Amino acid sequence: MEKLTEKEKELIRVSWESLGKDKVPHGVIMFSRLFELEPALLNLFHYNTNCGTIQDCLSSPEFLDHVTKVMLVIDAAVSHLDNLHTLEDFLLNLGKKHQAVGVNTQSFAVVGESLLYMLQCSLGQGYTAPLRQAWLNMYTIVVAAMSRGWAKNGEHKTD
Numbered sequence: 003m004e005k006l007t008e009k010e011k012e013l014i015r016v017s018w019e020s021l022g023k024d025k026v027p028h029g030v031i032m033f034s035r036l037f038e039l040e041p042a043l044l045n046l047f048h049y050n051t052n053c054g055t056i057q058d059c060l061s062s063p064e065f066l067d068h069v070t071k072v073m074l075v076i077d078a079a080v081s082h083l084d085n086l087h088t089l090e091d092f093l094l095n096l097g098k099k100h101q102a103v104g105v106n107t108q109s110f111a112v113v114g115e116s117l118l119y120m121l122q123c124s125l126g127q128g129y130t131a132p133l134r135q136a137w138l139n140m141y142t143i144v145v146a147a148m149s150r151g152w153a154k155n156g157e158h159k160t161d
């Protein structure tokens with residue numbers, strides 16, 4: 003696993019904390035952007051609620067639960083910046099689960115772009131080039147582990 007510099011860790015920790023305790027509204031900004039960039043992802047959420055339009059989906063409790071889960075994973079990564087490898091098994095498993103529900107690894111990159119978009123909206127002037135790079139580096143580590151799990155699950159299915 004790649005390592006982050008101490009400066010990058012500091013930028014990530016301080017900016018994440020500055021978003022406040024309730025991360026869900028920031029997650030909603032992130033997913034609104036994701037669906038703008040890749041509307042087909044809406045179809046992967048097979049909840050009872052009608053997820054026909056972006057607005058229907060974004061306001062459904064099940065969907066907000068998923069947003070909460072995503073923010074908790076990011077929160078776990080931010081809390082483990084010194085030892086991200088301890089999340090490896092969890093992230094492998096998460097990648098496997100997403101392979102099973104039909105998410106492509108290319109979409110993980112679009113999630114990354116949406117995460118940066120959310121940070122830009124939420125941090126305003128605080129969104130600087132080094133901060134952007136720090137988050138991108140962390141997200142790349144998380145997604146690399148998820149993608150390894152995704153690939154393992156894919157292999158399994160074709161055995």
Ligand code: HEM
Nearest residue numbers: 043046047048068071072075076099100103105109110113
């Ligand atoms: C490409 C965009 C994504 C789509 C379309 C997607 C879709 C889904 C779906 C359909 C489920 C199963 C239903 C549910 O639990 O709500 C799920 C579960 C989950 N997702 Fe995602 N997801 C995406 C990205 C992510 C990302 C980036 C993370 C975290 C970094 C994440 C974290 C989770 C977690 C923690 C679960 C619960 C897994 C479990 O049941 O153990 N998802 N996702």
